[in-house]
Amino acid sequence: MPGLRILRRLTIRQKLLLTIITGTLAVIFLTSTIALYEMSGILKKDLINKGTIVATDVSKHSIEPIMHDDIWELYKFVRTMAESSHMPFLSYIMILDADGTVLAHSNPHIYRVGDQVLESPLDKNALLATGAVVQVVPISKDENLYDISVPCYLEKQKLGIVRVGLTDRVMKKDLAVIKQNILVLAVFLSLISIAVGIFMAHRITAPLSKITQNIIKISRGKLGDVIPIETSEMDEIGHLTDVFNEMAKNLRTQKEMDEHLAKKERLAMIGELAVNIAHEVKNPLTGIKLGIDTLRRDGSGEDIIERVDREITRLDRVTSKLLSFTHASSPVLEKTEIRQTVEEAVFFTAKVAEKKGIKIYCQTIEQDVFVKLDKDQIQQAFLNIILNAIHATGRGGNIYLSASKNGTTAKVFIKDTGSGIKPDDMARIFEPFYSTNPMSSGLGLAIAHRIITAHNGDINVESRIGEGTVVTITLPVIIEGS
Amino acid sequence: MFFTAYLCLPYSSASAVEHPLKVAITPVLVERNVDMNKRLIEYIGRKAGVPVDIVQRKTYQEVFDLIEQRQVDIAFVCTVPYIIGKEKFGMGLLAVPKADGKPLYYSYVIVPKDSPAKSIEDLKGKLYAYSDQLSNSGYLYPRYRLAKAGYSPKHFFRKWVLTYSHTASIEAVSSGLVDGASVDSYIYNLISFMHPELTSKTRIIEVSPPFGFTPVVVRANFPPKLKSRIRSALVDMEKDPEGKKILRELHLDGFVAGNDTLFDSVRVMYRFMNSYYQEKTDVR
Numbered sequence: 001m002p003g004l005r006i007l008r009r010l011t012i013r014q015k016l017l018l019t020i021i022t023g024t025l026a027v028i029f030l031t032s033t034i035a036l037y038e039m040s041g042i043l044k045k046d047l048i049n050k051g052t053i054v055a056t057d058v059s060k061h062s063i064e065p066i067m068h069d070d071i072w073e074l075y076k077f078v079r080t081m082a083e084s085s086h087m088p089f090l091s092y093i094m095i096l097d098a099d100g101t102v103l104a105h106s107n108p109h110i111y112r113v114g115d116q117v118l119e120s121p122l123d124k125n126a127l128l129a130t131g132a133v134v135q136v137v138p139i140s141k142d143e144n145l146y147d148i149s150v151p152c153y154l155e156k157q158k159l160g161i162v163r164v165g166l167t168d169r170v171m172k173k174d175l176a177v178i179k180q181n182i183l184v185l186a187v188f189l190s191l192i193s194i195a196v197g198i199f200m201a202h203r204i205t206a207p208l209s210k211i212t213q214n215i216i217k218i219s220r221g222k223l224g225d226v227i228p229i230e231t232s233e234m235d236e237i238g239h240l241t242d243v244f245n246e247m248a249k250n251l252r253t254q255k256e257m258d259e260h261l262a263k264k265e266r267l268a269m270i271g272e273l274a275v276n277i278a279h280e281v282k283n284p285l286t287g288i289k290l291g292i293d294t295l296r297r298d299g300s301g302e303d304i305i306e307r308v309d310r311e312i313t314r315l316d317r318v319t320s321k322l323l324s325f326t327h328a329s330s331p332v333l334e335k336t337e338i339r340q341t342v343e344e345a346v347f348f349t350a351k352v353a354e355k356k357g358i359k360i361y362c363q364t365i366e367q368d369v370f371v372k373l374d375k376d377q378i379q380q381a382f383l384n385i386i387l388n389a390i391h392a393t394g395r396g397g398n399i400y401l402s403a404s405k406n407g408t409t410a411k412v413f414i415k416d417t418g419s420g421i422k423p424d425d426m427a428r429i430f431e432p433f434y435s436t437n438p439m440s441s442g443l444g445l446a447i448a449h450r451i452i453t454a455h456n457g458d459i460n461v462e463s464r465i466g467e468g469t470v471v472t473i474t475l476p477v478i479i480e481g482s
Numbered sequence: 483m484f485f486t487a488y489l490c491l492p493y494s495s496a497s498a499v500e501h502p503l504k505v506a507i508t509p510v511l512v513e514r515n516v517d518m519n520k521r522l523i524e525y526i527g528r529k530a531g532v533p534v535d536i537v538q539r540k541t542y543q544e545v546f547d548l549i550e551q552r553q554v555d556i557a558f559v560c561t562v563p564y565i566i567g568k569e570k571f572g573m574g575l576l577a578v579p580k581a582d583g584k585p586l587y588y589s590y591v592i593v594p595k596d597s598p599a600k601s602i603e604d605l606k607g608k609l610y611a612y613s614d615q616l617s618n619s620g621y622l623y624p625r626y627r628l629a630k631a632g633y634s635p636k637h638f639f640r641k642w643v644l645t646y647s648h649t650a651s652i653e654a655v656s657s658g659l660v661d662g663a664s665v666d667s668y669i670y671n672l673i674s675f676m677h678p679e680l681t682s683k684t685r686i687i688e689v690s691p692p693f694g695f696t697p698v699v700v701r702a703n704f705p706p707k708l709k710s711r712i713r714s715a716l717v718d719m720e721k722d723p724e725g726k727k728i729l730r731e732l733h734l735d736g737f738v739a740g741n742d743t744l745f746d747s748v749r750v751m752y753r754f755m756n757s758y759y760q761e762k763t764d765v766r
Contacts, residue, residue, distance in 0.1 A: 075657075
């Protein structure tokens with residue numbers, strides 16, 4: 001239904017207003033219709049009453065003049081009555097004798113004394129009246145004539161009849177005035193109801209829109225911008241506002257707690273990092289110190305120098321790796337086929353794998369999947385991940401690689417049949433210096449993660465203890481033409 | 483109420499002087515200006531040195547009866563009651579008013595302004611208004627005129643009504659109630675001056691020969707000295723500034739003692755009409 005569709009588009013404020021105005025107008029229409037109907041009935045009854053009183057009065061005063069054939073007296077009386085400003089509803093007054101002959105008529109130009117008034121059934125009915133007879137004749141669409149006839153008796157002899165004609169024009173004019181007043185009142189009441197409606201709707205919807213604005217802020221992560229909504233309403237909206245304020249407050253507290261915790265964790269991590277670095281640096285340093293002490297004591301020893309040199313090399317490697325982690329340069333992107341990068345990584349790691357008796361299988365390596373990437377960095381990432389897999393996999397294990405295009409992304413899977421990662425470790429595998437292998441610097445995966453993220457890619461690890469691990473690297477591909 | 487109280491008093495001619503003078507008027511003459519008549523009567527009483535009581539009745543017949551029964555002393559009546567009363571019980575002539583310098587007046591036939599009628603004959607079968615059955619100008623003369631013209635006054639009009647006032651007759655014509663009326667020329671002229679809105683809707687189509695002006699009469703056996711004092715007061719009115727003012731109000735020039743022969747022409751008409759119907763006008 002189109003009407004309902006329009007309703008659906010309305011705001012609560014509009015709906016409320018519509019309801020209030022419709023309600024007010026309906027009530028006004030109903031009550032005014034009833035009032036006018038009742039009023040019309042009362043006025044009609046009143047008109048007939050007045051007419052009957054006039055007719056009866058004229059009839060009483062007419063007895064003597066009729067008996068004396070005092071036409072002038074009758075006329076004067078009729079004319080005085082008809083011209084009375086108190087009775088604007090009088091159309092005519094006539095006094096007829098028992099045969100329907102005019103004795104007096106308020107309009108002597110049309111009804112002459114001596115004329116017979118017996119033209120219509122109305123006249124005949126009026127003449128036959130033995131008591132007050134009311135007849136209604138429509139004159140026009142808006143006007144009715146009420147003919148009231150009252151006989152004029154002397155003892156039991158019917159001397160004549162008094163007929164009073166009343167128009168309801170004046171009454172209808174009064175009704176029209178009443179109608180107009182009701183209309184004015186209706187407009188006034190409607191305006192009041194609109195004003196009240198606007199006020200009420202505002203009271204209801206203003207907190208709602210504030211709540212909405214705040215929810216939008218929360219959804220955009222701007223919890224700090226949320227301002228508590230003040231309300232004194234005790235209704236459902238007031239309750240909603242209170243609940244919302246409570247919720248916003250709780251959210252803020254939660255966020256603050258989270259931030260606090262995160263900060264603490266970060267500090268803890270830095271501390272740990274420092275310990276790790278210190279540890280990594282301290283080991284070779286200890287070796288170097290021992291070597292130098294030995295040299296000082298013994299004076300010479302090629303093997304000791306060799307050892308010191310080795311330790312310095314180790315120290316250099318650690319600091320280099322640390323530098324490359326902390327100072328990772330932003331990638332220099334160029335269009336590269338992903339297949340090439342994967343195969344090169346395999347080429348470099350094949351020997352290491354072979355030493356450990358691990359076989360690397362390149363499964364489906366899709367061709368012509370191009371990615372914008374820093375070739376060296378990505379290769380480094382793949383190397384690190386494959387080396388990590390080699391370390392995690394025991395002798396005779398396998399490593400499988402595959403690369404494919406999936407919509408707008410390229411996916412590289414590196415699967416091993418190693419020991420898997422414990423769930424507790426899983427959360428920390430990308431942390432620097434975190435490693436379960438004492439021989440590892442713990443920076444490999446952290447660096448790989450950093451590189452992939454810098455390429456707007458994603459790295460995901462799934463693992464099952466005893467079964468192995470799958471690392472999925474997702475990178476955006478170059479879409480031809482774009 | 484006042485009159486009822488008066489009726490309780492025993493009447494005697496001896497006590498007439500001490501008792502207030504009863505003066506009867508009808509609205510036949512000036513319906514709308516009874517006050518003017520009252521001022522005239524009070525003035526006369528003052529000048530004649532007698533207290534006056536004013537008695538008002540609707541018809542000439544009622545006043546005629548009062549004067550016949552000596553319940554009033556003086557009356558402003560029409561010529562017809564005078565000639566009947568003089569003959570029947572010795573009603574006396576006190577004075578006759580003058581208008582336009584003469585104690586004469588006329589009977590007018592008036593019609594609505596837009597009426598095509600040119601004479602009373604054109605009103606045959608129409609509605610007509612007479613003022614009073616004892617009025618000359620408003621009843622006797624027009625009927626005499628019709629009878630003389632060969633019509634039956636009774637059936638000439640479809641219907642005739644009595645208004646008991648010349649003013650009312652003018653109103654009846656101007657309002658369209660009737661198609662014509664016979665009125666007193668003095669009253670018509672007075673009304674045309676005081677209420678031009680009434681006469682402006684009417685037109686005079688016939689003027690009668692002159693008649694003796696409607697007289698002021700006294701009852702039979704009225705004390706002669708008092709009568710002459712009152713008559714003098716009336717006749718001298720035009721010489722007195724206060725009297726003149728009242729006369730001007732009434733559009734009269736004054737009063738003359740008057741002569742009974744003034745009314746002979748009315749007598750002729752009255753007798754003619756009586757014989758015409760082979761019956762006397764019903765006086766009671």
